Amino acid sequence: MLDPLLMLITVFVGAFGACMGSFLNVCIYRLPREQSVVSPGSHCPHCQTPIPWYLNLPVVTWLLLRGRCRFCRGPIAPRYLLVELLTAVLFLAVLFQFEAYPRLLGMQTLADPLLLPIYMAIIGGLIVGTFVDFEFMEIPDQVTLGGTVAGLACSILVPALHGHGVLQDPHPYWQRALVSLGHGAGAAALGAGILWGVGWLGEKSFKKEAMGLGDVKLLAAVGAFLGWQAVLFTIVGGALLGSIVGVALMAARRVEMQGHIPFGPYLSIATLTWLYWGPVLWQWYLRLLTP
């Protein structure tokens, strides 16, 4: 059983996740339209009426108003509710990676509490990138390039991100920070390099753009935050998942053979899988190689 303090933290993180999901919804709507994400405040997309704070509660408002604007009754997309719930669930899943909680679904354990906010930031970026990619077939530079810069900064600030935390590595902080930055920068270059190479080959073979530059930049961010194993896993996992879904959609005749399927969402799902199960999967894979 969870003790009362842990229950309080759990409720807080869940509510925080829903609030952040509400902010991510703003980013998903405004970043591709090149609008500021801070001002003006939330307003209805139909009648432009500003939404007061008591009607802007994540999850609750959407359910109470049954997905309609309070003022003009215009429909508010289910995506708003979905993103708020999804963010809350994914934030809670990171919390459950800490020792104090019961092991959930074989997820890897996290020792350094500083990883909690970093993982939350990664989740936020992936959610924004995914939903914008579905709608606009592109991933905002704020997510991909911004993510790469943030990933390198976090590599320096929290060397535990690349396995050089105080618990694993006795060297002084500045040494761990340098090695960690090297890991992040190397993995960012590897991720961008592989996807750019695949895109270049695709363009040569099919005489049309095969890989969006957004996916190339997204992989740089994944590498900067999570390292080279995450890069390889994300590319292989994303390609597998994308092919399965692509073939299924073609079989169901939902898309044309030549139709464009966004790759970003599948890369994001693979990265998320790595976030929760990465080292566990890596150990399993290494054991497969050494019978």
Ligand SMILES: [Zn+2]
């Ligand atoms: Zn309205």
